Amino acid sequence: MVDDLFSSYLESPGVFRDKNVLTSNFIPKKITHREEQIKQLASVVAPALRGYRPNNVFVFGTVGTGKTITAHFVMKELLEAARKNKTAKIKTIYINCKMKKVADTEYRLFAQLLKEFGCNVPDTGLPTDVLYRKFFNIIDQEEQIIILVLDEIDALVNKVGDEFLYNLTRVNTDLKKAKLMIIGITNDLSFSDALDARVKSSLGEEEIIFPPYNAMQLRDILLERATMGFNDGVLEEAVINKCAAIAAQEHGDARRAIDLLRVAGEIAERNNETKITEKHVDMAEQVIDMDRVTEAVKSQPKQSQAVLYAIIKSVEEKDHSLLTGDVYDAYKEICDVNGLKVLTQRRVGDLIAELDMLGIIHTKVISHGRYGRSREISLAIGGNVLNNVKKILIDRFGE
Ligand SMILES: Nc1ncnc2c1ncn2[C@@H]1O[C@H](COP(=O)(O)OP(=O)(O)OP(=O)(O)O)[C@@H](O)[C@H]1O
Ligand SMILES: [Mg+2]
Known part of the structure; x- marks a missing residue:
């Protein structure tokens, strides 16, 4: 019985030749583009x-x-x-x-x-x-x-x-x-x-x-790792290009590119598939974002969490684009209900900027000429990631 339980795992060669090569602890012999x-x-x-x-x-x-x-x-x-x-x-x-x-x-x-x-x-x-x-x-x-x-x-x-x-x-x-x-x-x-x-x-x-790596440079870094890390014929070139493109669009972060490639391989392997495709990269992006965003939200101070919750609530309620003022009203309400100290609008503006830095929201400064400037806010996360974040915040502050 136990033999059967693991036999398919043991019989299949899997996608990885050496997974270690695709972790961030691995020190490559060659450093490309530096x-x-x-x-x-x-x-x-x-x-x-x-x-x-x-x-x-x-x-x-x-x-x-x-x-x-x-x-x-x-x-x-x-x-x-x-x-x-x-x-x-x-x-x-x-x-x-x-x-x-x-x-x-x-x-x-x-x-x-x-x-x-x-x-x-x-x-x-x-x-x-x-x-x-x-x-x-x-x-x-x-x-x-x-x-x-x-x-x-x-x-x-x-x-x-x-x-x-x-x-x-x-x-x-x-x-x-x-x-x-x-x-x-x-x-x-x-x-x-x-x-x-x-x-x-x-x-x-x-x-x-x-400087950040561009997509071409990330591609070279990934190619090097992929040859050592994966079995022959497992990988389509499009997969490498996609991982490189995603990481280049964000911060030109080689760690991110390598993580995407490894997790895509893990997902393929777990599904008993013998080829890694672009679909697996999409799934990898989701998995990684989920972990990254969830961790980031959990480790925020309570005030930032309240601001984020206010943003999420406001996005759901408003059908026009969101400005700092809209968020501030929702934020005050959350503070009231939860007995939190209400920070000034300016301080909340700072917290909004920090959430932007974490990649959880997007903000765009709009100038109103001599009437000053305001910030247009939107969410940078969606789907399951957003649902997960909402769950964390509801646990914290109630519906
Ligand atoms: N030019 C490169 N060639 C091969 N691998 C690279 C290259 N640049 C980065 N990597 C790999 O990407 C990962 C991140 O690199 P490293 O840890 O040196 O980045 P860092 O700039 O120190 O980042 P942080 O600011 O987060 O500490 C490591 O796994 C590293 O091996
Ligand atoms: Mg470092």
Whole structure:
């Protein structure tokens, strides 16, 4: 009986040759269409090979534009070059500041850094400046160049401020033997605006920008993965083109393109189909959106959820296009019923703009000449995704 239960699964070759290749953890050997950025970053860090401190560099670009893999790649090549040419000692440290429990507070960041040098400190308890001094002493024990990659640096700065960065960039003035360089990576394009001017200028000694990928570039990236990831003959070329086109229309996000391709394959496999078609890509888009939007809505603060609910209700009630004022009335009502504080119309306008950023709604600013401007609002989600979101909001605020 049990044999039968899995026999069809085991007998069919499935669509995947190696599914791992189609996950975002997989590190490809070749990075396509980032020659320019690789060259730029390499030229910034190259002085380390001669024992000089490279300039700090600030790397930014929207999600899935290859910042993280490029940084990893250049670090790997740099260490390789240092080893081959027996240059000064170079140590690279990669830290993702979004990682919970690893570097999501200043204390944890320094504890993590110390760990890199074999020094364990308790999880909490010591004053941060003790950790800072320990770090300073430990790195200055020998002549070395330390390259610290702080990925998703905005996450940490938004949480704890930018003073730790100030301290880190200033450390070189007191170091005698070691030199420290920082590579800060973010996908928040306005991040540096919020930094203290001193931090901004020392971290941004150099800047490298990662533009979104276009459909052609995404296609090349996908082709590379597909050849390794899928069995022969499973995939129509139209499928790759479609995944690339969808991702290019959004943010030029390679992660999104790869996810679409993988999920399309999973759906085909689950339905016991041997070929992946464009239909599966449509279904994949739905599945992914469902997860992404549901997660985003659930994690919003209550006020934003109330605003979103007001928008959804207003869309259903009005037959003309929706303006901020229409939403505000509905919003006030929801606040009344739920005992929520009513925010000003201006603040609600900000929350509307944030929902737009999350891709849940669309807004368009309309100018009324000298009568000012207003925002025209529509929903960016529909079908099952919308129904699901509505369910979440009704649970929260009632019908
Ligand atoms: N040029 C490329 N060639 C091959 N794969 C790529 C390329 N660019 C991105 N990828 C793949 O796309 C995914 C996202 O890339 P990466 O993590 O480097 O993006 P990112 O810019 O760091 O995004 P985020 O801002 O979200 O951290 C990864 O799985 C990566 O392997
Ligand atoms: Mg990244």
